[in-house]
Amino acid sequence: MALIRELAFQGAQMLVVLLLAPLLTGFVRKVKARLLRRQGPPLLQPYLDLIRLTRKDVVLANNASWLFRAIPYIVFAGTWVAVSLVPTFRSGLVFSWSADLIAIIALLGSARFFLALAGLDVGTSFGGIGSSREVMIASLAEPAMLMIVFTLALVAGSTQLSTMAAFMVSPEVGLRVSLGLALIALLMVAIAENARIPIDNPATHLELTMVHEAMVLEYSGRHLALIELSAALKLLLYISLVGCLFTPWGIAGPDASVQAIAAGAVLYLAKLAAGGFLLALFETAIAKMRVFRVPAFLGAALMLGLLATLLLFVSRSL
Amino acid sequence: MMVVYALYGVAALLALAPIAIVLGAAPRTQGPVLGVATSVVYGASLIVTLSLCIIALLSLFEYSQSPSLVTLPLGLPWIGAHFRIDALAAFFLVVVNLGGAAASLFALGYGRHEHSPLRVLPFYPAYLAAMNLVVMADDAFSFLVSWEFMSLTSWALVVARHQVRENLRAGYIYLLMASFGTLALLLSFGLLAGPDGHYAFDAMRASHPPAALAALVLLLVLVGAGSKAGVVPLHAWLPLAHPAAPSHVSALMSGVMTKVAVYGFVRIVFDLLGPPDWWWSMVVLGVGGITAVMGVLYALMEHDLKRLLAYHTVENIGIIFIGLGLALAFKAHGMPLAAALALTAGLFHVFNHSVFKSLLFFGAGSVLNATGTRDMEHLGGLIHRMPQTAFVFLVGCVAISALPPLNGFVSEWLTFQAILLSPQLPSWGLKFMVPAVGALLALSAALAAACFVKAFGVSFLGRARTPAAARATETDSNSLAAMYFLAALCLVAGILPGFIIDALAPVTKSLVGFSMPHQAGVEWLSIVPIAESRSSYNGLLVFVFVVLSGSIAAFAIHRLASDKLRRAPAWDCGYPDSSSATQYTASSFAQPIRRVYGTSVFHAREIGEMPPPGATAPARLKVELRDLIWIAAYAPVAAAIDYAAEKLNVLQFLTIRRYLSLVFTALVLLLLVLAIWP
Structure with missing residues (x-):
């Protein structure tokens, strides 16, 4: 009985993230538009886009291989599994022990690996430029992310997200320099990983950004829908990650009451809204960076992460 | 008893060499006769290595408590030749013979394309025998003789295509580095044996040299075994020699022989040298970290498929040495459980790398056979012409890039877990060193993924860049069988890592006195290195989840929405160009990374020559890289x-x-x- 209940929670989490992800994207777009004094598309526009895309035929380039057709599903599955393991409104998910934070990051890495291959499959210059820049950005963002994971794991004494989230609420945490550094680094990495301004621009592929959107240029129909949904899921994942690690308040424990879970859900929505609003604000306030400024930006994140880890090696209380 | 059976196997391999000569050199060495010789040699090698593999597995699981010994009346008259299989040797015998069996199976198909089989056939089984002997040797003399024999037979295989000048140069440099390495090993054994000359490993194990001498031995071993394994800066021969040999031999050299070198290092440093000093681990960790990052950066700049793979071996050796270095650090500070974790991580990576590197070299060999070139700039679109090779090569690429749910990820994950235990180390040097090495490891993992996007994407995806690539055909069934076998092994080791960790338990127990907690009993076949509240990983569940959610998504969308598909010209923002030269090439793909890392590491420069308007000279863009280590x-x-x-x-x-x-x-x-x- 308990197992069924746990499975139900795990399933609920999977559905919740899937259903919320497009809404979050729509919310960010709406806020950005309002900040620019535009009306902006309706909040639910991403859902309508996805439905329309899945109904359309796929127009496949003549040269596209079987791999090209499989990749949207692989990317979607990898991202979905990763985001399902991040505690959102209730921690201690039944499968949370099957992958720790390092494995979740690596799952996202797998998704990116395949997406970068998709950019090269048709054999166009747009796809190539997107892939090559994506892996360049990833080559800095991934180690930075791992350094952040190291910092958090050393503080919490675990790489399990549930344990980490539980530790972060406990009074033992206190204010630490290393956590501050890790938070800044994590925000920088999250911006890069989600192809947001100033690293990349999710709204276009025709600027000189040409990273993520250029890489998926040849996709259409249901394939494109899956890729867009994966991108939305990834954004949700990073905001949830920041939420559960740095603002862990209100996440219901494994044996919490219904009220606590409901409160957790409301708080989670509030966290998502706050994260989305801040992201939109930041994106509106800052200008896009030149591609070869990106290494400096991410290098800074990497150094911050390394510094935070070093501090923890030197003293457990920093 | 096991060691006697194993020696029979080795003798059978050694006997194959003259048989190959007799079969091959029979009068009228025409096609059919050589074909028979090829089948006989590789078929027999396959059977013998498989039996040796079974013997090794048996010794690892059944007889690991009591090492089996034998002394033959060969070698130096007053000591004889000692051979012994203990847990460590048994594990490496598994690695050697698994690689050997896969290579033999692959060569049953691939070897038929050999131009001058007589230059390969006699040396191949001898090379396999030599690697087995190194692992089984139990005294310095037989170890060094087998080691030299291994170097010489592999040298003969490197220069098998002696018509190509490059290969001769590769062979020359290889021979130099091999002799240099053996010299270092010879000296280290001399120091270990002491003035009385106790050359048997038993005697060395019993007597611990004084600290200064032990340090010298460590450095000599690092040079001797390290040069064979390919640690930076002693790696220079490796990207030259490994690709020069026929592909199945390249796979053995890269996937297996480097592991034999790692064996030499582990045997001497962990087993014979006695209790370590804490600063030894600093040296090993530093070497490992630099090797990992330099190896992958070299690989990223490389456009020759086989050389890229060889450089990647350098990277993986670095990862292995990071694991070994951590194990040394923990062992020196009396933290045997952590030492067992780090050593398991390193040895697990030994196994993993031997599997996927062999797989990738086989794939590269099939491509070489099908297109006649190893230059990635002349390939492209092979996924259409060689779908099965493309699939298995992709599996290898995912595995080597340390991505879940395949095996490469598990060993790197274990290494990360070991790093996360290291703040408890008391020495300050290590406190600064370990996080830096962790960052280097993370960097090398990310760069490896970039490198294999390039390797797979440019060779197999896109459009054919040359007519040769457009005419390629799928490789033969024996080669495919070998590759599928290894690909399956990558998946199995990735989703059921607990069994391999358990298999390594006797090895770590004998070397650091402790083993990781038993994994087979953990629920759902997860792996839990220390405690479940601390970290756990379940490759099986991750794999099942990914497959399930991908299939559900595919099924739901196809049923509920649309499953229609139309073929059309590529979109490319409305300007598709029919010329395949408009694709991204390997060098253009690597350009952003070259700009970020290469300007400092390789002094990379781009020289653009733009003729003035009206001139008919072509515009040129040249890239200059300087190999600073060589310089x-x-x-x-x-x-x-x-x-x-x-x-x-x-x-x-x-x-x-x-x-x-x-x-x-x-x-x-x-x-x-x-x-x-x-």
Whole structure:
């Protein structure tokens, strides 16, 4: 009985993230538009886009291989599994022990690996430029992310997200320099990983950004829908990650009451809204960076992460 | 008893060499006869290596408590040749013979394309035998003889295609580095044996050299075994020699022989040398970290498929050495559980790398056979022409990039877990070193993924860049069988890592006195290195989840929405170009990374030549890379040797009187030294 209940929670989490992800994207777009004094598309526009895309035929380039057709599903599955393991409104998910934070990051890495291959499959210059820049950005963002994971794991004494989230609420945490550094680094990495301004621009592929959107240029129909949904899921994942690690308040424990879970859900929505609003604000306030400024930006994140880890090696209380 | 059976196997392999010569050199060496010789040699090698593999597995699981020993009346007259299979040797025998069996199976198909099989066939089984002997040797003399035999047979295989000048140069450099490495090993064994010359490993194990001497031994072993394994800066021969050999031999050299070198290092440092000092681990960790990052950066700049793979071996050796270094650090500080974790991580990576590197070299060999080139800039679109090879090569790429749910990820995950235990280490040097090495490891993992996006994407995806690539055909079924076998192994080791960790338990127990917690009993076949609240990973569940959610998504969308598909020209923002030269090439793909890392590491420069308007000369873009390690470490030595040889040349043209006086002076000088020596 308990197992069924746990499975139900795990399933609920999977559905919740899937259903919320497009809404979050729509919310960010709406806020950005309002900040620019535009009306902006309706909040639910991403859902309508996805439905329309899945109904359309796929127009496949003549040269596209079987791999090209499989990749949207692989990317979607990898991202979905990763985001399902991040505690959102209730921690201690039944499968949370099957992958720790390092494995979740690596799952996202797998998704990116395949997406970068998709950019090269048709054999166009747009796809190539997107892939090559994506892996360049990833080559800095991934180690930075791992350094952040190291910092958090050393503080919490675990790489399990549930344990980490539980530790972060406990009074033992206190204010630490290393956590501050890790938070800044994590925000920088999250911006890069989600192809947001100033690293990349999710709204276009025709600027000189040409990273993520250029890489998926040849996709259409249901394939494109899956890729867009994966991108939305990834954004949700990073905001949830920041939420559960740095603002862990209100996440219901494994044996919490219904009220606590409901409160957790409301708080989670509030966290998502706050994260989305801040992201939109930041994106509106800052200008896009030149591609070869990106290494400096991410290098800074990497150094911050390394510094935070070093501090923890030197003293457990920093 | 096991060791005797294993030696029979080795003897069978050694006997195959003359058989190959007899079969191949029979009068009228025409196609059919050579075909028979090829089948006989590789078929027999396959059977023998498989049996050896079974023997090794049996010794690992059944008889690991009591090592089996045998002494043959060969070698040095007063000690004989000792052979022994303990847990460590058994594990490496599994690695060697698994790689050997896969390579033999692959060669049953691939070997038929060999132009001059007689240059390969006799040396191949001898090479396999030599690697087995190194792992089984239990005294310094048989170890070194087997080691040299291994170097020489592999050298013969490197220069099998001697018509290509490059290969001869590769062979020459390989021979130099191999002799240099053996010299270092010889000296280290000399120091271990002490003035009384106890050459049997048993005697060395019993006597611990003083600290200063032990440190010297460590450095010598790092040079000796490290040069064979390919640690930076002793890696220079590896990307030259490994690709020069036929592909199945490249797979053995990269996937297996480097592991034999790792075996040598582990055997001496963990087993024979006695309790470690804490600073040893600093040296090993530093070497490992630099090797990992340099290896992958070299690989990223490389456009020759096989050389890229060889450079990647350098990277993986670095990862293995990071694991070993951590194990040394924990062992020195009396943290046996953590040491067992780190050592397991390193040895697990030994196994993993031997599997996926062999797989990738087989794939590269199939591509080479199908297209006649190893240059990625001349490939492209092979996924359409060689779908099965493309699939298995992709599996290898995912595995080597340390991505879940395949095996490469598990060993790197274990290494990360070991790093996360290291703040408990008391020494300050390590406190600063370990996080830095962790960052280097993370960097190398990310760069490896980038590198294999390039390797797979440019060779197999896109459009064919040359007619040869457009005409490629799928490789033969034997080769495919070998590759599928290894690909399956990558998946199994990735989703059921607990069994391999358990198999490594006797090894770590014998070397650091402890083993990781038993994994087979953990629920749902997860792996839990220390405690479940701390970290756990379940490759099986991750794999099942990914497959399930991908299939559900595919099924739901196809059923509920649309499953229609239309083929059309590529979109490319409305300007598709039919010329395949408009695709991204390997060098253009690597350009952003070259700009970020290469400007400092390789002094990379781009030189653009733009002719003035109206001129008919073509515009050119040249990239200049400088191999700083070669310039700093190798070129001066080569120049010094050249200079000395030039100056000493005079000595070759002396009269008999002068020679005699030279000999006499030398004698007097040496006697004087002896007289003055305290």
